[in-house]
Amino acid sequence: MKRLTTEIFWVGFGVGFSTIGTFVGVRLLTSVMAPAEYGRLALGISVAMGFVYSIGVALWGTITRFFSIAMGDGSAWYWQSIRQSLSFFFAGFSLLGIIVGLALKLVGFSSNEAWFWFLALLFGGIQVIGETGSALQNGARNRKIFSLHQNLIGWGRFLVAYLIIQYWFSGATGAILGFVIAAVMVMLSQRYWVKKKILVNWPKIENRKDRTIDFFNYLKPLAYSGVFIWIQLFADRWALKSFASLDDVGVYFALYQISFAPALYCSSFLLHLLGPIFYDRAGDGSDQERLEKTTALNEKVAVLILLLIVFGVGIALWIGYSICSLLIDSNYRIGFWAFPWLVATGGIYSVGQQLLMSVYSGIDTGIIIPFRVVTTILAVGCYMLGGMFYGFSGIIGGGFIFSVLYLCLSFLMHRKMGLYRGRVKSLNSNYIE
Secondary structure, three states: OHHHHHHHHHHHHHHHHHHHHHHHHHHHHHHHOOHHHHHHHHHHHHHHHHHHHHHHHHHHHHHHHHHHHHHHHOOHHHHHHHHHHHHHHHHHHHHHHHHHHHHHHHHOOOHHHHHHHHHHHHHHHHHHHHHHHHHHHHHOOOHHHHHHHHHHHHHHHHHHHHHHHHHOOOHHHHHHHHHHHHHHHHHHHHHHHHHHHHHOOOOOOOOOOOOHHHHHHHHHHHHHHHHHHHHHHHHHHHHHHHHOOHHHHHHHHHHHHHOHHHHHHHHHHHHHHHHHHHHHHHOOOOOHHHHHHHHHHHHHHHHHHHHHHHHHHHHHHHHHHHHHHHHOOHHHHHHHHHHHHHHHHHHHHHHHHHHOHHHHOOOOOOOHHHHHHHHHHHHHHHHHHHHHHHHHHHHHHHHHHHHHHHHHHHHHHHHHHOOOOOOOOOOOOOOOO
């Protein structure tokens, strides 16, 4: 019980304090960046997050999921699988960098614009590699180290970006350069702590079973579906760019960071706290009773989150304008009315994400791909139609409609996985009922 209490404190500290860092960072950057430049930064980050969601999230989740299994089975296959994944990513990242560089040169981009997009790609690549260390610490339940690094990147990227804009390079290019520098510092720290806390203490037992195939079978569907998650989460910004203006993108992004994003951070808190516990309870996915108990617990957590979201939306309706005035520069006030809607949208989406833990607690993640395809089509449709007909307000409404649909479909997936049908493909089976 004492260990769980300590873990809750550190995971809560990591998410809570880094969320405060986001609030402070938004205030700092919106005070030195015009809405159009902030919108440009939003588009750059959306490109960087393509790496994070297509490769990073999948790899980190797989590393955490198989950590306890590797501790019991022997580790040679585990570390080899991680190295192979990172090597493949580095090769693909380098090739993409060359292609993008040549394309920008052929199109005739200015040097400042070319540097901006190069730095955006670099930021995403460094994030993927650096956060692998966090996945290992999370799998080992080294919550203190995990949380401290969350805060390093959460606070560091904004503070370094602000200093660079103030004293060296203004605008979105200066901001993204600050993000890159902060990410490099965190990556180096991660490397040090993985060696000190995990590799040194790793049990030296004989490799009893090679689960390399299981590792990649778990990873690949998540990577494929990650592309669709990326489109879901960032289609709003590109729809605004297409049907409104960069100023609107900047206003929306600032609001998003203090409304939708904190809901995702709270969801992340629960995923990071409960994920390793759920995975340990579910085992290797072959015990149906363990899976059903894990899924039942997950449903209770989702209901609790939903109740908290209702409370949060009430607060946003009551003092939302004051919160926005405190956390965002007055140049962005034209969009303050949308704050409660974005809080509700982010909260509903986060409940859906929590329900999907029922899928990830099993070993077979292939069924997530059709779900991601369908929800991505819905997201793009909602945002594009909303932006096309109603501009900024249409994006807000489209996002809310999508989040409700996402929650409904996530609940159906959750039911299919556990409480009602409860048939998950185990490591020893050849089919899905």
